[in-house]
Amino acid sequence: KKTFNDENRCAITCPFAALIVARAKKGPLIKPNGIGEPAHGQLHGFTKIKPKRLGLRVMYRPIQNTRIIMEIIAIGPRDRNKVYAIAANHLHDFRLETSECHQADTRPP
Numbered sequence: 001k002k003t004f005n006d007e008n009r010c011a012i013t014c015p016f017a018a019l020i021v022a023r024a025k026k027g028p029l030i031k032p033n034g035i036g037e038p039a040h041g042q043l044h045g046f047t048k049i050k051p052k053r054l055g056l057r058v059m060y061r062p063i064q065n066t067r068i069i070m071e072i073i074a075i076g077p078r079d080r081n082k083v084y085a086i087a088a089n090h091l092h093d094f095r096l097e098t099s100e101c102h103q104a105d106t107r108p109p
Helices: 015-026 082-106
Strands: 047-049 056-064 068-077
Touching: 015 047, 015 056, 015 068, 056 082, 068 082
Parallel strands: none
Antiparallel strands: 047 056, 056 068
16 A cells, blocks of 8 residues: 655545556556557447456546546456446446436526
8 A cells, every 4th residue: 555645635545546656657548659458349448457466457548638637437356347347337327417417408498
């Protein structure tokens, strides 16, 4: 575990934070611009971090503007398919919610 301080605020101990920072330093973008292997199907545009020592997969989408942002969609067991199913469900639910919000915004008063 590593401890991070944010301008003398409370220290946060999180093994995931260290992994994400390490990936960001290595190149969080999807190949050929980074080291991330591309996901397929519903998770196109996403990639993963899979630290063996923690037995996890972290699914994220790298977004590149002036900085690179890593949008994490799921953290789950390193089981072959489980985290992919979790990520796909989260993405599906997010798309439904945003679609419903958009429809509500465009309805006449």
